Amino acid sequence: MTDSPTAPPATSAGPGVADTGSAISDFGIDTTSRSTGEALRDYVGRVRGGELGPLPALLGLAILLVIFSSLSGNFFTLNNIANLMSQGAGETIIAMGIVFVLLLGEIDLSAGTASGVTAAVLALHLFNDGNLLKPMGTAVYYAFVIVLVVAALLAAFMRIWIGAVFAIAGAGIMLSGLGANPWLEMVLAVCVGTGIGCLTGFLVSKVGMPSFVVTLALFIAWYGVILQIIGGLGELSIRQSPVLFDVANSNLDALGSWIVFVAGAGGFAAVVLFRHFRRLNKGLVAQPTTLVVVKAIVVLALGAGATYLLTLNRSPNPDLTTISGVPYVVPIILALLVIGTFVLDRTRYGRHIYAVGGNREAARRAGINVDKIRMSVFVICSSVAAVGAIVFSSKVGEVDGTAGNGNTLLFAVGAAVIGGTSLFGGKGRVRDAVLGGAVLATVQNGLGLLGFQAAPVNIITGLVLLVAAAVDALSRRKTIAH
Amino acid sequence: MNEPILELRGINKSFGPVHVLHDVDLTVRAGEVTALVGDNGAGKSTLVKCIAGIHGMDSGEVLFEGQPVHVHNPRQAAALGIEVVYQDLALCENLDIVQNMFLGRERTDNGLLDEAAMELAARKTLASLSVRTVKSVRTLVSALSGGQRQTVAIAKSVLWDSKVVLLDEPTAALGVAQTRQVLDLVRRLAEQGLGVVLISHNMNDVFEVSDRIATLFLGRMAAQLPTKDLTHSQVVELITAGRSGDLGLARPDVATV
Numbered sequence: 194m195t196d197s198p199t200a201p202p203a204t205s206a207g208p209g210v211a212d213t214g215s216a217i218s219d220f221g222i223d224t225t226s227r228s229t230g231e232a233l234r235d236y237v238g239r240v241r242g243g244e245l246g247p248l249p250a251l252l253g254l255a256i257l258l259v260i261f262s263s264l265s266g267n268f269f270t271l272n273n274i275a276n277l278m279s280q281g282a283g284e285t286i287i288a289m290g291i292v293f294v295l296l297l298g299e300i301d302l303s304a305g306t307a308s309g310v311t312a313a314v315l316a317l318h319l320f321n322d323g324n325l326l327k328p329m330g331t332a333v334y335y336a337f338v339i340v341l342v343v344a345a346l347l348a349a350f351m352r353i354w355i356g357a358v359f360a361i362a363g364a365g366i367m368l369s370g371l372g373a374n375p376w377l378e379m380v381l382a383v384c385v386g387t388g389i390g391c392l393t394g395f396l397v398s399k400v401g402m403p404s405f406v407v408t409l410a411l412f413i414a415w416y417g418v419i420l421q422i423i424g425g426l427g428e429l430s431i432r433q434s435p436v437l438f439d440v441a442n443s444n445l446d447a448l449g450s451w452i453v454f455v456a457g458a459g460g461f462a463a464v465v466l467f468r469h470f471r472r473l474n475k476g477l478v479a480q481p482t483t484l485v486v487v488k489a490i491v492v493l494a495l496g497a498g499a500t501y502l503l504t505l506n507r508s509p510n511p512d513l514t515t516i517s518g519v520p521y522v523v524p525i526i527l528a529l530l531v532i533g534t535f536v537l538d539r540t541r542y543g544r545h546i547y548a549v550g551g552n553r554e555a556a557r558r559a560g561i562n563v564d565k566i567r568m569s570v571f572v573i574c575s576s577v578a579a580v581g582a583i584v585f586s587s588k589v590g591e592v593d594g595t596a597g598n599g600n601t602l603l604f605a606v607g608a609a610v611i612g613g614t615s616l617f618g619g620k621g622r623v624r625d626a627v628l629g630g631a632v633l634a635t636v637q638n639g640l641g642l643l644g645f646q647a648a649p650v651n652i653i654t655g656l657v658l659l660v661a662a663a664v665d666a667l668s669r670r671k672t673i674a675h
Numbered sequence: 676m677n678e679p680i681l682e683l684r685g686i687n688k689s690f691g692p693v694h695v696l697h698d699v700d701l702t703v704r705a706g707e708v709t710a711l712v713g714d715n716g717a718g719k720s721t722l723v724k725c726i727a728g729i730h731g732m733d734s735g736e737v738l739f740e741g742q743p744v745h746v747h748n749p750r751q752a753a754a755l756g757i758e759v760v761y762q763d764l765a766l767c768e769n770l771d772i773v774q775n776m777f778l779g780r781e782r783t784d785n786g787l788l789d790e791a792a793m794e795l796a797a798r799k800t801l802a803s804l805s806v807r808t809v810k811s812v813r814t815l816v817s818a819l820s821g822g823q824r825q826t827v828a829i830a831k832s833v834l835w836d837s838k839v840v841l842l843d844e845p846t847a848a849l850g851v852a853q854t855r856q857v858l859d860l861v862r863r864l865a866e867q868g869l870g871v872v873l874i875s876h877n878m879n880d881v882f883e884v885s886d887r888i889a890t891l892f893l894g895r896m897a898a899q900l901p902t903k904d905l906t907h908s909q910v911v912e913l914i915t916a917g918r919s920g921d922l923g924l925a926r927p928d929v930a931t932v
Contacts, residue, residue, distance in 0.1 A: 242818075471791070472791070475791045475795070476795075477790075477791055477794050477795070478794065478811055478812065478813045538788075539787045539788055540786070540787060540788065541781045541783060541788060544770075544774060544778075544781055544788060545779075547767070547769060547770060547774075548767045548770060548774075548778055548779075550769065551767035551768055551769035551770055552765070552766065552767040552768065552769075554763075554765065555765040555766055555767050555778070556767065556778070556779070558749070558761070558765045559765070559778040559779030559780070560749070560750060560753075560779040560780070561778070561779050619767070619768070619769035620769055
């Protein structure tokens with residue numbers, strides 16, 4: 194007796210598959226690689242069934258590129274495109290962390306100001322040669338250290354050992370009084386971020402408050418903390434440290450650029466092809482070989498083209514200055530993308546994140562430590578947000594009382610949602626943050642070039658986010674309706 | 676006659692002042708389907724949860740393969756080979772069939788998920804149960820029908836060399852054709868030598884697949900008899916009144932609650 198899948202009507206793929214499905218016993222169909230045509234039809238079916246994946250973001254990006262290129266001669270120049278990459282990089286990185294929280298159907302509204310706190314500590318440490326006691330004042334300084342220690346204890350209590358180590362390391366760096374060193378400051382920023390995440394995560398998972406309320410409260414509180422520790426100091430410039438300033442404002446040399454290409458695009462192609470043929474060998478479900486090869490070639494070609502263009506001199510005044518090479522933010526984002534995707538796809542921990550996001554009760558019954566998973570995603574989110582803070586502080590070249598405030602959070606959550614990560618949990622990938630970040634950065638950059646002021650830019654950015662959230666909600670309704 | 680694989684003797688369970696299970700005895704035999712029937716509130720689900728280690732027992736003895744065992748949590752039950760398929764399925768819709776079947780017990784290779792091993796094992800298990808209604812083991816559960824989901828949930832429970840499978844109303848929400856599939860699957864579990872406990876409200880289902888029928892009445896085991904020795908109306912009387920002629924509990928004035 195055949196029981197054809199009722200859900201998205203088109204998921205039953207092409208007519209060929211639907212007809213043979215019942216006749217082939219014991220999953221015989223799994224062992225045969227489908228033809229490219231069938232795979233494409235299958236894909237169209239999934240899209241029509243509501244599983245849009247990155248399609249809306251890619252389409253949106255393409256449309257935006259066409260519109261802005263035709264309206265502004267300055268948009269599609271090498272210099273502007275390279276600039277665009279580092280413009281949205283900080284928020285994109287924060288969004289990559291937020292994806293983990295969104296996967297559980299939770300939200301972290303405090304990621305923006307939490308990143309601001311880490312930026313403030315970073316700048317303060319740099320500015321006062323490692324002596325945080327003096328600028329912070331005794332009470333604030335020790336309160337800060339104690340909070341980090343408590344965060345470490347909470348993480349240890351939940352057996353999130355990495356979180357505990359980072360949080361305690363943050364307290365250690367603060368107490369040690371080691372002098373200014375850009376690398377130390379970056380580590381400190383991430384450690385503070387981890388500590389913040391431990392607190393948020395514990396409040397959500399163990400105390401049981403809704404993440405919306407916890408992070409809304411912390412959003413306000415962290416803003417206050419930023420004002421408390423650097424609000425009276427005006428703008429703290431971090432240009433004095435070449436390393437910190439270069440993070441978002443400098444480029445790899447030609448050799449480094451090509452190394453990034455080989456490691457990134459080459460690595461992607463190698464992994465995709467290797468896994469594909471191993472699956473085929475073992476008789477597992479696999480995509481058609483043609484499709485996989487085409488995918489690898491497209492990524493290689495696009496990567497090579499982009500790398501080549503970026504190694505050209507793109508200075509607006511080529512006679513006076515030379516600007517060339519892949520911006521540093523590209524390998525930073527690529528590294529986070531690879532690590533995040535690897536964790537989500539290839540480890541038990543990542544699988545459990547999806548499970549908890551899909552059905553918390555089912556995950557609990559399967560023996561998954563749901564509380565620990567829920568706490569850990571906030572730790573990841575805030576730690577990654579600290580990396581984002583390093584990048585956006587570097588881009589601006591200074592840190593002031595508004596660090597991580599304003600649109601930072603809207604941008605980060607928006608980027609993840611526009612990229613295709615669901616606000617309802619269980620669906621999303623780290624690459625969504627990168628795609629969505631690119632869309633938002635393009636909107637801001639393009640509208641800026643066309644001479645729009647802040648008012649219309651914000652309205653349009655908000656509308657883009659609204660459209661993305663609507664697409665998410667509607668596609669979800671479509672996949673659920675049977 | 677098959678060997679008893681799981682025996683409960685004199686199980687008592689109270690929630691505060693409410694005495695839910697009174698000296699319940701139950702024998703589950705390998706290779707047989709034991710139907711557990713009873714009206715709402717008779718204690719069926721509580722009994723299953725006690726067996727599964729979700730609730731502790733106040734008193735009583737559990738013999739598993741003839742040996743006394745103590746089950747205090749679901750992991751211990753799973754370690755013995757006792758699996759429960761819950762009424763509300765407990766599947767993650769956003770994961771595919773393989774991922775759901777191995778949820779919480781993923782196989783790893785050097786610390787990474789061993790997708791190949793899991794996919795092959797899942798396919799083998801489904802094939803051994805003659806499940807042929809699913810197109811691919813990589814289909815997302817959200818794209819499956821109710822019957823297919825129930826099939827996956829049941830297949831999940833036999834993946835672990837389990838010896839006893841408890842099914843809590845597996846056909847409650849299914850249409851005719853899908854119920855048919857699931858009942859066939861239940862039968863096949865028993866044919867593979869598992870002890871199957873089927874909770875159901877549907878007398879047709881019970882008479883169709885079960886070898887024995889155990890009837891709970893207000894927390895007491897009214898009768899546990901071979902299906903072929905019982906008639907429809909006798910079972911209904913046992914469920915509603917606790918006795919039917921000579922069968923079942925003694926008269927209520929003797930067995931005061």
